[in-house]
Amino acid sequence: MNIFSEIRTTIVETLDAMVAEGELPTGLSWGAVAVEPPRDAAHGDLATNAAMVLAKPAGRAPREIAEALAVRLRGESEIATAEVAGPGFINLRLMPAVWHDVVAEAIDAGRVFGHSGIGAGQKVNIEYVSANPTGPLHVGHTRGAVFGDALASLLAFAGYDVTREYYINDGGAQVDVLARSAFERYREAHGLDPEIAEGLYPGDYLVPVGEALKEKFGDTLLDKPEADWLDTVRDFATEAMLDLIREDLALLGVKMDHFFSEKSLYGTGRIEAAIEDLRKKDLIYKGTLEPPKGKVPEDWEPREQTLFRSTAHGDDVDRPIMKSDGSWTYFAPDIAYHFDKIERGYDELIDVFGADHGGYVKRMNAAVAALSGGRVPLDVKLTQLVKLYKNGEPFKMSKRAGTFITLRDVVEQVGADVTRFVMLTRKNDAPLDFDFDKAVEQSKDNPVFYVQYAHARIRSVMRKVEALNQDYSDHAKLEDEAEFAVARKIAEWPRLIEIAARNHEPHRVAFYLYELASEFHALWNKGNEKPELRFVHEDDPAATAAKIALPRAVAVVISNGLGILGVTPAEEMR
Template structure:
């Protein structure tokens, strides 16, 4: 039961009744939401201000007519005009009690919607170069992308989780050369790793594997051929390592797309370039030098350009380099056209902080290859600074100079890693303090939320101990006399539970899973606060052996809080423990 969706429908129905013929597109702008100040009521709507001008009326005149209409609504105890034409509602207790029954009936599906109507959405995330294990810089994007994919699936989309493997280009040749050095080391040579190579110990097993398969025969091959062999072996090992690292955070992709498949005769880049020419989206021309470039480091030449500015980009983009090879952007266009041809009209790319300049060009590419049918959202994940007790924290590393995903998970666990990385907007840089996330205090957000779930479970254990004859089955909770919950504390907590469907729906529309982390933390705070009040006021205690009916009603509320926290943590990929050690 979504209170806000319910009253949005009622407000729109009222507008239709009062002013027949209103445009549906106009009415889509009507919003019902919590008022900024809770003292003003339970709900607020902008409806009068949305429709007043098209009706040729004053907003307060329309608002007054709506107020009169809702005075007959049994679920509304008071309704009034505020400010320039807002309408504030106070709802009857019965509507909040219906929320509890809705949670009991829907359980793990409370708040789930079919807003996506089964439409296909491609969420591409991580997509790190397969040249080493996942490091902490990748971890934030991995967690964000995975939670966003779960959020979209919860909201009714058909989600594909995709990883784009950058398995071609200069960095893979360097990987091959680095692996070949480890092969020589495995054969007993003393090696020195040059600057610019990959120094991590993770390539030692690759060298050993090459020795086991080829013996000394690679030494007799031309270096270029040996490097390619070493590269293929290293790429396979790196992707296995990346999959294993991601699995530590319970992250699993549906598709691993190889960039290499885009290249070569008959590849997607070639066919895409031909299609772009047919569509008139490319031309031969010259580009002005980017700002900061001098004539000495800028090649002014005629080249094949994509008309990116026709689709919202700041400049047209080169597709072919001076040596005849394709640019990275040519591969990007081909890859996203491939996604579109696979049926994806909704695409979300999760990129690191160093890719913020790619947003407009990727959106231009998707708009062009789909003729405007597909949409692209690029979410940038900013940097993470590792701290311990507020000071920069250095850890042991498998990868030379980088803190790995595995290091972080080993230090604090998967739950803390995921929740803390989601407890901040993705586009804001953040500090990750290892000492804080190990504390079992309210200052540790993940502990605070998980403790609320565990406390709810503990309350049920207490009820079974103190009231062994009380039926605590799901059916009994669903039939509890929740009308007994009429204190301000009860209703305040129920109102918090009632905002869950709206919160998750808004988070899905905005592609912002951090909203769920904020919400479950706020709900946990409200629940802990209620429990504390019960210590001082016996009438607010969850378990009261002298009043079985009130106890059962309160336990229905406790279970609703537990269920919503479980639902929220589940979307975020965090466990909801029944006990904490």
């Protein structure tokens, strides 16, 4: 039940009637007509811009259209009042029965309340995390993992067919560095001093890899030249790092549907096939790039390269895909990877990148547009940096990882649920301050606690009702404005899901849950002053059945919302 969509349908039907009766000219479009919450709740339950957006094409004053529309809307069974405000907005108040129905619908729908059909089964591939398989995940990866996973759950809730995918960057020089670093730990496992030269990975996380290499190969690799052991150690260490990454993701409750290896693109003709597709579209050519902007390096010289005409699809400059020596640039396998996703039949692609990939967005969008003929949209989401604090000071943790703070460190400090929720308390492209003290603080200022406390309070009430063996009812008894405020907020949930899904913004769910919790806690506190607003009436089972419906509906929405965020609803707070 999306009350905003239902009232919009009523308004559109009314506008159709006005056209049929000559009050409005024919040929008008209702596409821009919207129904949404008013900016000030005191003005009504809903507001519509219908008269404002139709005034110019209709050649009429907006207030004139608004007055005529409002008169007709007042005759609708769901609408109590329709008042024209300002230059031509219409504020609507709905009949109390509407809010009773919203509560009953939430309870009856349960886990599917708010489910939307806007996805219509469209296949969406979300690639996220995709950290180099050279070590444990750090705090920046944590934000990308939480954002990507919550976005995947949000889109699935909205009716999309979602694939969670991890792109393994195992085709570049970084995995050779990993192999050499692991080999030094292998030497260390044999009692030799490791030579961690500059450029190698110094983290202690490679010590177990060295020991595992010793267990499998004994000392057979020690005296061999690098060329003889590099491939073997690289494959072994890469798989060990992937196991470590999977363990880290599991700590957050993140499980990928598919891991795609960059290495699988090389020597298989898949890169060549993608480039050939672009070549057939006259988008590959031999050329020389302009010198880089700013100070030109002394050793820079123009060299002919094989270029992708990415400017034909909105990029700032054309991009090299093959070096002058005939080897592929790093961009070529990325093109091939996205070509593979298009070939797999996805209707939409989403890439979640770190903040340092901002310069990569236009070229990747150009590649996907070219490869798909504009059919498959690509949305690149950048997650900004996370700064960690404790006791008001920047937080330093163990250096097991060598030079950075790990995902595991963060989760061990506050738990997976808190980590996930806090990571979604800011929009993905805004910097995030993660304060460990505030994250576990039991106050209204901590959204994690405030939302969980609301659910825990409801569960405590339900346990009390169950102990009294009293019956439930799906039909709420709403009398006080505080109760209607909660019901109105519940009614926003289906609309919120559609907006968040369309915009790929799971943080909206976290914000909404905090607002719903605030309305619920306000009602709870009011019940401390007015006994008739309390949910449990031990001597009046009928009153309990009617009053318990509203918190039951709140629990449904909080549970569904936390489920999207990947957070377990609290049964009790200690």
